[in-house]
Structure formats: structure tokens, C-alpha cells
Amino acid sequence: xxxxxETVKKPGPQITGRPKPRGSLRRGENVWGILFVSPMLFGVIxxxxxxxxxxxxxxxxxxxxxxxxxxxxxVGFQNFRHLLEDDIFLKSVRNNLIFLxxxxxxxxxxxxxxxxIDRFVYMKGYFKVAYFMPYISNIxxxxxxxxxxxxxxxxxxxxxxxxxxISNPPKWIADPNFALISIMLISIWISIGxxxxxxxxxxxxxxxxxxxxxxxxxxxxxxxxxxxxxxxxSPTSFFLLVxxxxxTFKVFDIIAVMTQGGPIGSTTMMVWYLYDTAFVNLKVGxxxxxAAVLFGxxxxxxxxxWAAQKKWVNY
Amino acid sequence: MQTxxxxxxxKLFVTIVMFVVSMLFLLPFIWMLVTSFxxxxxxxxxxxxxxxxxxxxxxxxxxxxxGDYPFYLYYWNSIKVSMLTTLISAMVSALAAYGFSKxxxxxxxxLFIIVLVTYMIPGQAILIPQFILYRNIGLFDNHLGLIMLxxxxxxxxxxxxxxxxGVHQEFIESAKIDGASHPRIFWSIALPLVKxxxxxxxxxxxxxxxxxxxxxxxxxxxxxLFTIPLAMQKFTSLSGEFYSLIMAxxxxxxxxxxIVFIIGQKSVIEGIALxxxxx
Numbered sequence: 214x215x216x217x218x219e220t221v222k223k224p225g226p227q228i229t230g231r232p233k234p235r236g237s238l239r240r241g242e243n244v245w246g247i248l249f250v251s252p253m254l255f256g257v258i259x260x261x262x263x264x265x266x267x268x269x270x271x272x273x274x275x276x277x278x279x280x281x282x283x284x285x286x287x288v289g290f291q292n293f294r295h296l297l298e299d300d301i302f303l304k305s306v307r308n309n310l311i312f313l314x315x316x317x318x319x320x321x322x323x324x325x326x327x328x329x330i331d332r333f334v335y336m337k338g339y340f341k342v343a344y345f346m347p348y349i350s351n352i353x354x355x356x357x358x359x360x361x362x363x364x365x366x367x368x369x370x371x372x373x374x375x376x377x378x379i380s381n382p383p384k385w386i387a388d389p390n391f392a393l394i395s396i397m398l399i400s401i402w403i404s405i406g407x408x409x410x411x412x413x414x415x416x417x418x419x420x421x422x423x424x425x426x427x428x429x430x431x432x433x434x435x436x437x438x439x440x441x442x443x444x445x446x447s448p449t450s451f452f453l454l455v456x457x458x459x460x461t462f463k464v465f466d467i468i469a470v471m472t473q474g475g476p477i478g479s480t481t482m483m484v485w486y487l488y489d490t491a492f493v494n495l496k497v498g499x500x501x502x503x504a505a506v507l508f509g510x511x512x513x514x515x516x517x518x519w520a521a522q523k524k525w526v527n528y
Numbered sequence: 529m530q531t532x533x534x535x536x537x538x539k540l541f542v543t544i545v546m547f548v549v550s551m552l553f554l555l556p557f558i559w560m561l562v563t564s565f566x567x568x569x570x571x572x573x574x575x576x577x578x579x580x581x582x583x584x585x586x587x588x589x590x591x592x593x594x595g596d597y598p599f600y601l602y603y604w605n606s607i608k609v610s611m612l613t614t615l616i617s618a619m620v621s622a623l624a625a626y627g628f629s630k631x632x633x634x635x636x637x638x639l640f641i642i643v644l645v646t647y648m649i650p651g652q653a654i655l656i657p658q659f660i661l662y663r664n665i666g667l668f669d670n671h672l673g674l675i676m677l678x679x680x681x682x683x684x685x686x687x688x689x690x691x692x693x694g695v696h697q698e699f700i701e702s703a704k705i706d707g708a709s710h711p712r713i714f715w716s717i718a719l720p721l722v723k724x725x726x727x728x729x730x731x732x733x734x735x736x737x738x739x740x741x742x743x744x745x746x747x748x749x750x751x752x753l754f755t756i757p758l759a760m761q762k763f764t765s766l767s768g769e770f771y772s773l774i775m776a777x778x779x780x781x782x783x784x785x786x787i788v789f790i791i792g793q794k795s796v797i798e799g800i801a802l803x804x805x806x807x
Contacts, residue, residue: 245710246633253624256680261646267657333542343550349789351739353757354778357764358560361771372574414801466741484652491656508653515648
């Protein structure tokens with residue numbers, strides 16, 4: 214699983230301008246500086262920078278692992294042209310776009326739960342831990358448990374649905390029409406904990422006197438939410454939106470464990486298709502072109518974030 | 529809203545509603561735990577038996593831990609990989625974070641931009657070259673390779689850099705005047721001051737490494753090297769219809785993490801809230 218990080222209040226790390234060091238100390242500082250950052254730099258160059266360049270180059274090749282280096286054929290934009298006609302790839306992109314829907318849904322649920330937990334309940338600690346459980350748990354174990362719970366004919370969920378009068382409940386992950394929705398539901402269930410914690414932190418940074426002032430002016434709960442809570446949470450929401458959108462492009466584990474892209478390709482997503490192409494079918498060049506597209510999507514969102522930040526967020 | 533007795537009824541009502549809602553999040557775990565104690569034929573008995581009619585806990589767990597797919601081995605692998613990754617990653621991150629925040633060196637800002645750029649690259653976009661590289665330098669299918677993959681996370685550098693920036697420059701300057709070198713200042717002054725942040729990062733890194741499924745799936749082949757998530761998945765595909773065993777395996781996979789989480793709960797939640805960190 215990969216990570217992203219940013220400060221909640223001010224997304225986008227900042228590089229502070231520093232005065233240039235002068236005099237005899239300078240050379241010593243340069244040496245120590247390089248020494249301190251070199252392990253990280255070394256790792257990052259070998260394991261991230263070099264590989265991303267290689268991905269972009271291999272995207273233009275037709276190559277299979279087992280052929281060895283001699284087997285590489287440079288084919289220009291052919292891989293990318295094929296992607297545009299590749300039904301499974303297009304379906305993967307479509308599924309990725311559908312999956313985006315989970316983000317606003319779990320954000321809204323999390324915001325509501327966060328407000329309730331922050332202001333209106335006893336035993337806050339219990340609730341934080343309870344809602345956080347799915348996020349902290351091993352996703353493979355969680356996926357396996359849901360797989361059994363969703364079992365179509367005798368799984369507990371369908372038994373309960375039959376009891377409350379739904380005679381013909383969906384077959385969930387076994388049904389091409391329901392599989393993606395099932396995965397999305399589980400994904401929402403997992404993501405709420407993280408979003409909730411961030412929202413609670415956001416709520417706690419809102420000055421209390423704003424609400425007191427609103428009370429004096431006779432504002433009701435809804436007005437206070439619309440005029441104070443929502444705008445002052447906007448940096449938090451923006452941060453969660455961006456990390457949430459980026460994380461939908463990285464969805465893999467849950468697909469790999471629960472559906473393997475099936476039934477009949479209904480849950481294939483970009484990273485799953487990338488994995489399947491590269492490590493099952495061994496088409497390295499073609500898979501690299503998928504990786505390049507994935508990289509492009511994530512970069513677009515990241516750059517878009519920087520552009521949109523100023524407009525969207527009310528400080 | 530406060531009543532005479534001191535109980536806020538509206539608050540109590542919301543608490544009860546929220547408790548019911550929280551069951552949506554906890555019941556799957558409770559079901560998993562209960563099922564892991566049952567005999568196989570009772571697993572799908574409906575209405576759900578929340579207290580097993582017939583206990584089979586010891587046999588189930590013995591099969592998971594010492595059977596054909598022995599979990600004790602995968603536990604050891606997971607502990608080893610997670611511990612070493614956490615240790616190396618925390619060290620590398622702390623060094624780099626100190627370097628980028630407390631040492632003013634010529635190329636500092638440029639090198640920091642390089643690190644910043646790599647942070648935006650999604651891990652899956654670089655899997656294939658990493659795989660090819662690993663095959664060629666002998667890091668494929670061993671724990672060292674897996675540990676290396678998790679040890680150079682840029683994230684830790686960012687997180688800790690923010691905390692090092694909070695350490696007053698006067699501390700560093702006066703130590704320098706007293707003749708202390710940077711390693712000395714780092715180790716005896718700066719690092720102790722950001723210890724809580726390092727601990728938070730370490731707990732998060734441990735949890736992420738423990739839960740990582742994708743890297744072991746791609747970079748390990750040999751069964752006896754598997755970590756828990758990968759073993760969990762293999763176990764599930766092999767055990768097929770033995771759901772009580774699968775649930776015992778799932779409980780085993782989640783349990784240690786729960787302990788880490790409960791012990792470090794404050795750090796984890798605060799760390800996530802503070803840094804806005806997503807695993």
C-alpha cells in the first residue's frame with residue numbers, strides 16, 4: 214500500500230527560503246548535509262526515480278519477461294493506441310471512474326459521524342476505536358470475512374435479507390451487476406474510519422467562540438453548520454477529497470482478494486489490469502503503458518489540486 | 529439542555545443511536561471471532577449463533593498455527609519484516625528530515641524537490657521496473673528486498689521534517705558553538721526532542737508493513753517466506769470450504785495489529801490526525 218501525506222491545514226509542502234551559509238563553516242555544512250540525506254536520496258533514486266523513468270520508456274516497447282533483454286522491440290505509440298481499443302482497459306478506466314463515487318459518499322458519512330462524535334455523544338474514545346477498526350485491520354482478512362458474509366446462498370447477509378422479507382437478494386460479488394457495488398460498499402466501510410479521524414481533528418481546530426457568537430445571534434443548528442462548520446472544514450474536506458480520489462486509482466488489494474477482476478470482468482480496475490498484464494500474462498511493455506496512464510492520471514489530479522486549492526478552500 | 533440530574537438526554541439518545549450504527553463496523557469482526565470458535569457445520573446455521581453451540585476453538589487454531597500452512601512461521605516472517613522495515617525507515621527518515629531542516633547546505637533545496645517529486649508517484653506505476661531490477665540484483669524472493677522496498681518512504685521524511693523544523697535553531701547553534709558536530713547534535717539534542725513524532729511514525733509504518741499485501745505478492749515466491757496477508761490469502765484459497773479455519777486465520781492476522789493499535793492508540797489517532805496520513 215502506498216502512502217500520501219500532507220498537512221491538514223495547508224496542503225502542499227512548502228520550501229522555506231533560508232539564508233545562505235557563509236564562511237569556513239560552509240564546506241562542513243555541505244558535507245554533513247549530503248551525508249544526512251544520502252541514505253534517503255540513494256533509496257529514492259534507485260527504487261523510485263529510476264523505475265518511473267523506466268516505466269515511461271518501457272511503455273513504448275513490446276516485451277515479454279521471458280524473452281530476455283534482446284527481445285525488446287520498440288513500437289512507438291502502438292501500446293497506447295491499443296489501450297484505446299482494449300475493451301478490458303476501457304472497462305477498467307470506467308470502473309475506476311465509477312469508483313470515484315465512493316469518495317463523496319464516505320466523506321459525507323464521515324463528516325456527519327465526526328460532528329456527532331465530537332459534540333453529541335458520551336464515550337468518544339469507544340466510537341473512535343470502533344469506527345476505526347476496519348481501517349486498521351488487515352485488508353486481506355477483512356476481504357475474506359466479507360466474502361463469506363456476502364456468500365449468496367447461505368451467507369449471513371442474505372439470510373438476514375430473506376428474514377426481513379427480501380425473497381430474492383442479490384448474489385453480491387458473484388453477480389456481475391452487483392460485484393462492483395459490493396466492492397464499493399466494503400471500500401466505503403473501510404475508509405470511514407480514516408476520514409472520521411481527520412474530520413474530528415478538523416472540528417477541534419474550529420474556535421468555540423464562533424459558535425457562541427452564533428448562539429447570541431440566535432442561529433439554529435443548520436445555520437451554524439452551513440455558515441461555520443462547513444466552510445471552516447473546507448481545507449480538511451479538500452485534503453480528504455484529493456487523497457481519496459488518488460487512492461481510488463490505486464485500488465488493488467480488495468480486488469485481488471475478492472474478485473480477481475471478475476465475474477466476467479465486472480470489477481476489473483486499472484491497477485488490477487496492470488498487475489494481470491504484467492505479472493500473469495508477462496506483457497511488460499503493454500503493462501508499462503498502463504502504468505504510464507495511471508501515473509498521468511495521478512499527476513493530473515495532484516497538479517489540479519495545487520491549482521484548485523486557492524479557489525476552493527476558505528481559510 | 530442540561531437536566532437537573534446531570535444527564536443530557538439528547539446526548540444519551542445520540543449515543544445510543546451511534547452505538548447501534550457502530551455495530552455495523554464491529555459485527556463483522558465479532559462474527560469472525562465467534563465463527564473461528566465453531567465447528568464447521570455450525571458456521572452458517574441461521575439465526576446466527578453468537579455463542580457457539582459446540583466449541584472447537586483449540587482444534588481450529590491448532591490447525592491454523594501448526595497445520596500445513598503454519599502461521600507461526602508467517603508470524604515470524606511478518607514480525608521480522610515489519611520490525612526491520614520500521615527501524616530502517618525511521619532511521620533513514622529521521623536522518624534525512626534533520627538534514628533537510630537543520631543543515632543549511634548548498635544543494636539542500638534542490639535535493640528536497642527531488643524527494644518531493646517522488647512523493648507524487650503512485651507505487652504501482654513503478655512496480656514493473658522494480659521487479660525487473662530485483663530479478664537482476666538478487667533481491668527478488670527474499671526478505672531483504674521486501675524490507676528495502678518499505679524503508680525509503682518519503683512520507684516519513686516529510687512528517688519528521690515538520691517536527692524538526694519546530695526545534696529551535698538556537699539549540700543547534702549553541703551546540704555548534706560548544707563544538708558539537710551534526711551527528712552529535714542530531715543524536716543527543718534534536719532526536720530526543722522529536723521522539724514522540726518518531727514513535728508515531730514508527731507505529732504507522734509497522735501497521736502498514738504488517739498489512740501490506742501487494743509487495744509480498746509480487747516480490748515473494750517461496751511459501752516459507754510469506755508474510756501474514758499473503759499467507760492468509762493462500763490459506764483461504766487452499767482451505768476452500770473450511771470457513772471456521774479461515775476465520776481463525778483471519779483473527780490471527782488481525783489480532784497482533786489490534787494490540788499494537790490499542791497500546792499506541794493515542795499516537796496512531798493523533799499521528800493520523802496531525803499529519804493527515806493515509807496508509
